[in-house]
Amino acid sequence: MALITLAVSGYRSLRSLVLPLERLNVVTGANGSGKSSLYRSLRLLADVAQGQAIASLAAEGGLRSTMWAGGAGYSSAMRSGRSPMQGNVGRGPVSLRLGFASEDYGYAIDLGLPIPGPGASREEGSLFGDDPVVKAEAVWAGERLSRFNVIARRGNASVLVQDKSGRLRPVVSDLAPFETMMMRAADPTNAVELLFLRERMKAWRFYDHFRIDRDAPSRIPRIGTRTVALASDGSDLAPAVQTVREIGDGPAFDDAIEDAFPGSSVEIDAVNGLFRLSMRQGGLQRALDASELSDGTLRYIALATALHTPRPPELMVLNEPEGSLHPNLLEPLARMIAAASQRSQIIVVSHAQALVEALAEHGAQMLALEKESGETIVRNIGVPAWEWPER
Template structure:
C-alpha cells in the first residue's frame, strides 16, 4: 500500500506531500487541482512504462506542466499586502514526483536540458535524478539505487554502491533500464508494482462505446481502460472471481436484476435481466449510467487485484441513487486493493469518508497553488542533484 505521495512543481501542485490510506478521497471545487493530482500519479506510472517524457509532451511539454507561480510566497504576498511577483530563483527548475509504500520509496526529478538550442529536441525534459530507497523517507543510509545524470549506482549484497550503468540516456529511466534480477532486484520489484497500477477515467458509455458491441472474448482478469472487453471481464469474474460479490453489487444497484454473458461464434455479449421485463436488455440498449456502473463493477471486482486503482470522477453519468451502491462497491474492492477516488460528488464522498481506513482531502486554491488545510506533512526528502 502506498503510504505517502509527493509532488513538486507540477501544474498547481507547487509542493504537496500527502499520506494515503486504504481508500483515499480527493475532492474540491472545479479548478482546485484534483485533475493535476490525478495526472501526477499517472505520470509516475508512466515512468515505469518508459513513457514519462512522451506523456509530458502530450500535455504540451515541460514548460506547460511546470508550476507557473513564484518559487516561494513571501509573508506579505500571502497577506495580500504585496502583489504576487517573481523573485530571484534560488533553486533549479524541476518537476518532482515520488511515493513511498510499506517497503520502498521512489522519486524522480525532471528538469530542463543542459544543451538547450543545440538540438531540435532541446525542449525535451531530461531526467536529472532518481532514487529508490528502503523505508519511509530517503536518507544517505537507506538508498538502494540512485541515478544522477547518466550514472546509475546500485547497492549490492555486501553494502557497496557499485555503478551498473555509466551512460544512461537523459530520457531513459533507471526503472526501465537498470532493473534486473541480479543487480537491480528491488528496482525490478518496484517497477512491476507501478506497472500494475490501474487508472479508470475513460470508460466509454456513448452510443459507439466498445462495451456496447459483441467482441471476441478471451479470459480477461483485468478490465481494459476503455471497457471494450466488459463481457469477457464479467465472464472471467463469474468463472474464477468472486461471483457472489458481483451478483450482490448488481442487486444492490438494480434490485432484482442479473447479468449474463452469451457467446456466439466466439463473440461475447453482455445481457442484463431487469425485474418486470420479458426479455433481457443487450448492452447496446442500456443507459449510460447503467453501463458505467457495470464497467466499474467489473473493474473493481477484478480476480487479479491491483496494488492501486485510481478512479477519476466515477460518478459521471450515474443517477444519485447509484452513488451509495458505488460507495459500497469501492469499500468491497478496498479489502484487496488500495483505491484512490477523485470526485466532486458530495454524496459519494460522504458515504465513503466515515469508513475505517479512509482519508479525505478537500483541495482548494490559494494564490494559484493547490493546498490542503489541516494536514500534517509526512516526513519526506527529495534526492539531490
C-alpha cells in the same frame, strides 16, 4: 504494499504537496482546486515505469506548460483559481518532481530541461531540445529517503545499486539523460529491487474514461479471451465479466449489481467466440442488450467489473466515477468501493458530495484540496516527512 506517502512538486498548481495515504482515500475539492492535476501526476508517476513519462508530458504541451506557475508575475485570476496555473514564470531551475513511499520501498524522480553545451544553438543541437531529462532519481528502503537507506540512485550517466556488502556500485554507465533507472537498470541479477518496484508500478490501474457512448466497444459483441483486468476504457467488458464469474468472486459481483439495481442481473453469452453482454431487469420479458442500456447503467457495470477483478492491483485510482450515474447509485457505489479497498488500495477523485460523504462513512480518508494564492493545499492533515534526491 500500500503507498503511505505521495509527493509532487512543481506540477501545475501543485507547488509542493506531500500527502499521507490510507487504504481508502478520497480526493475532493471545488472546481479548479487541483484534483485533475493530482490525478495526472499519479498517472505520470506510473508512466515512469512504462517508459512513457516524457511522451505523456509532451502530450500535455511539454514540461514548461505543466510547471508550477507561482512566484512573481502571475495574475490575480491565477491567484484566485479562476484561471489555470500554466507556464513557468519563476527564475529558478525548471523542476518537476514526483515520488512515493510505500511500507517497504520509496521512489522519486526529478525532471528538468537539458542544459545546452557552450555555444550550442537550437539549430546545431537536437530537435528534441525541449524534451525533459532526468536530473535525479533514487530508490530507498523505508518511508523516507536518507543517505543511509539508498538502494539505487542515479549519478549522471551511471546507475549505482547497493551490492551485498551494502556499497553502491555502478551497474549501468551509459544512461542517456532521457532514460530512467526503471527503463535501463531494472534486472533480476544486478537490480532486483528496481525490477520489483517497476513491475509493481506498472500494475497500478487507472479508470477515468469508460466508453459509454452509442458506439462504445462494450455495447457490441466482440472476440473475448480471459480478461483478469478490465481495460481502462471498458472495451473488453463482456469477457471481463465472464472472467470474474469463472475465476473471481462471481457471487459478490452479482450481489453488487443487485444492490444497485434490485431484481436485475448481468448475463454474458458467447457465440462463435463473440462475447455479448445483456442485462435482465425485473418486469421485462427479455434481457436488454448492452446497446440498449443507459449510459449510467453501463458505466456502473463497468465499475463493478473493475472493482471485482480476480487479480486485484496494489493500487487502483478512480477519477470521477460518478459521471453519468443516477444519484441513487452513489450509495451502492460507495459500498462497492469500500469492499474493494480490502483487496486494493484505492484513491477516488470526486466532486460528488453524496459519494464523498458515503465513502467517509466507510472510513475513507478525506483529502480536501483548496487553492491559496494559486497553490493547491490540503488543510488539517499531518504532513509526512519527505526528502527529495539531490541533483
